[in-house]
Amino acid sequence: MMEHEKRGKTSTIDFIKEITRQHGGETITFCYQCGTCASSCPVAKTTDRYNPREIIRLALLGIRDEVLFGDAIWLCSSCYNCQERCPQKVEIADVIYALRNIAIREGNVPNLYAQFAAGLISEGRIVPMSKFLEKKRADYGLPPLKPAGVEQLRKILAATGFDKIQFRKGETV
Amino acid sequence: MISYALFLGCTIPARQPHYEISARKALTKLGIELVDLESMTCCAPPPIQSIDLETSLAVAAYNICLAEEADLNIVTLCTGCFESLAMANTLLKENQQLKAKVNKILAEAGKEFRGSKEVRHYLQVLTNDIGLEKLKDSITRPLNNLKVASFSGCHLLRPSSLLRFDDPERPRIFDTLIEALGARSIWYKNKLRCCGGLLRGYADDVALAIARDKIVNTTNAGADCIATLCPFCFLTLDLGQMLMKSTYKEEYNMPVIHYAELLSLSLGIDPKELALNFHKVKIDKVLEKIG
Numbered sequence: 001m002m003e004h005e006k007r008g009k010t011s012t013i014d015f016i017k018e019i020t021r022q023h024g025g026e027t028i029t030f031c032y033q034c035g036t037c038a039s040s041c042p043v044a045k046t047t048d049r050y051n052p053r054e055i056i057r058l059a060l061l062g063i064r065d066e067v068l069f070g071d072a073i074w075l076c077s078s079c080y081n082c083q084e085r086c087p088q089k090v091e092i093a094d095v096i097y098a099l100r101n102i103a104i105r106e107g108n109v110p111n112l113y114a115q116f117a118a119g120l121i122s123e124g125r126i127v128p129m130s131k132f133l134e135k136k137r138a139d140y141g142l143p144p145l146k147p148a149g150v151e152q153l154r155k156i157l158a159a160t161g162f163d164k165i166q167f168r169k170g171e172t173v
Numbered sequence: 174m175i176s177y178a179l180f181l182g183c184t185i186p187a188r189q190p191h192y193e194i195s196a197r198k199a200l201t202k203l204g205i206e207l208v209d210l211e212s213m214t215c216c217a218p219p220p221i222q223s224i225d226l227e228t229s230l231a232v233a234a235y236n237i238c239l240a241e242e243a244d245l246n247i248v249t250l251c252t253g254c255f256e257s258l259a260m261a262n263t264l265l266k267e268n269q270q271l272k273a274k275v276n277k278i279l280a281e282a283g284k285e286f287r288g289s290k291e292v293r294h295y296l297q298v299l300t301n302d303i304g305l306e307k308l309k310d311s312i313t314r315p316l317n318n319l320k321v322a323s324f325s326g327c328h329l330l331r332p333s334s335l336l337r338f339d340d341p342e343r344p345r346i347f348d349t350l351i352e353a354l355g356a357r358s359i360w361y362k363n364k365l366r367c368c369g370g371l372l373r374g375y376a377d378d379v380a381l382a383i384a385r386d387k388i389v390n391t392t393n394a395g396a397d398c399i400a401t402l403c404p405f406c407f408l409t410l411d412l413g414q415m416l417m418k419s420t421y422k423e424e425y426n427m428p429v430i431h432y433a434e435l436l437s438l439s440l441g442i443d444p445k446e447l448a449l450n451f452h453k454v455k456i457d458k459v460l461e462k463i464g
Contacts, residue, residue, distance in 0.1 A: 022226075023226045023227055023230075024226050042366050042367045042369065042383050042386075043369070043372070043379060043383070046369075046379055046382045046383050046386075047376075047379050047382075049376075049379070050379075074375055074376075075372065075375070075376055075379065077327075077367050077369055077370070077371045077372050077380075077383070078219040078222075078327070078371050079327040079331065079366075079367035080327060080328075080331035080332045081327075081331065081365075081366070081367070083331070083332055084331055084332065084333060084341050084342070091332075093332070094226075097219075097222050097223055097226055098226070100223040100224070101223070101224065101225055101226055104223070104224050104225070109224075110375055112220070112374040112375050113220055113223060113224055116220040116221060116224070117221075117224055119215075120214075120215055120217075120221060120232075124214040124215060125183040125187070125214065125215050126183050126215050126218070126220060126221065127183035127184045127187045127188065128187065129186070129187045130187050130188065133186070133187060133188075133190060136190070137186075137190070140190050140194055140448055141194065141446070142190065142193060142194060142197070143209055145181075145186050146209050146210065146211050146212070146213065147211070147212070148212065148213065148214045148215075149211070149212030149213065149214055149235075149239075150214070152212065152235065152282040152283070152284070153214045153232065153235065153282070155281045155282040156228070156231050156232060156235055156278055156279065156281060156282050157228065157232075158281070159231070159277075159278045159281040159282075160225060160227055160228040160231060160278055162224070162225055162228040165224065165225070
């Protein structure tokens, strides 16, 4: 049996459907590979590890593993410059989010993201409160910080399945 | 008096009291009442959107629901919070299908997004509620033609189709507000380009190289300081200069100052009240120039 048949998900059309069904991924098929995104990208100007045009091409060719398990999709700085300028109105930054969402469900979770998720679930915040500053607020003339609505937030995270995502640490970074 | 629910987010209260203090003092002095609501959470910014976009929308909507219940519009300081909340607010107001889907999730937490409130960045409050004329009249310590390199950060402007803040390629609002304080907003190369901040922690080398570009370009343009709105841009450019020193053996000493701090100083608020010691790159040169 061929490798892709075993995995059962790597046909080109299946991968494109998987992306366009994902919130944020709907516009990927409009891409005509002009490269306006790459030439507008601050990251692509700095490193050859990232090129948004190339990611979209690979995705449209159905090269699922390279897209989802490679390093590139994590190098978008979410600045939206590409999306502003795309002549085909591909929502490129949102497509990258959609690809990250799929990759995470497949278990490709960079450490950093696992930490953010843990913070959100436990504290309702992704930057832990500095105990020092919490105590010093009054000295600075700041009002006490209101507690985060962790209980209600957890109900939301349970409803979307966010709290069930397996944040397997240390596999890709 | 105009009242807003103040959305502080995670980073500002936990790491940057100088931002929170200056914003509270300046806005209050200009006649805006800031209300701290119970039970707000993280706004669900890009790192959470990267994990799950639908969860992020629901979390942002939950926070907007709290403001709806209090019958207040939201004002944010952090541009990241502005982006998350304003995007969700626009999307859910304009897409009934998405709204129904998110409301099903919110119902689990006893909430319903109605779409009755606005999410504003504090620059919009300055421009629209207070107005440039009143702002200029309130300045008691004009900034003495200080050469300011404005850097709004990406998420004040983009995605413009949802944020609708200013022209994404030729923005004017932030520069106009800098000049209202008696400073000069100067041009520099790649002014609207990202600082690379969101890559910190994943690809530190790439993030630092992008940040370096911003420091080099503002230095070459002869800026006295960079003015920021986003706590991540601030961290990337201010702490970043310490990292540039150790990584590239380069020393720039370019002060990075939140606009709210410049605003407070120009309104005559005593620098001693502003926790200015939270700057890694010292801003004494700027204070001297203002006089």
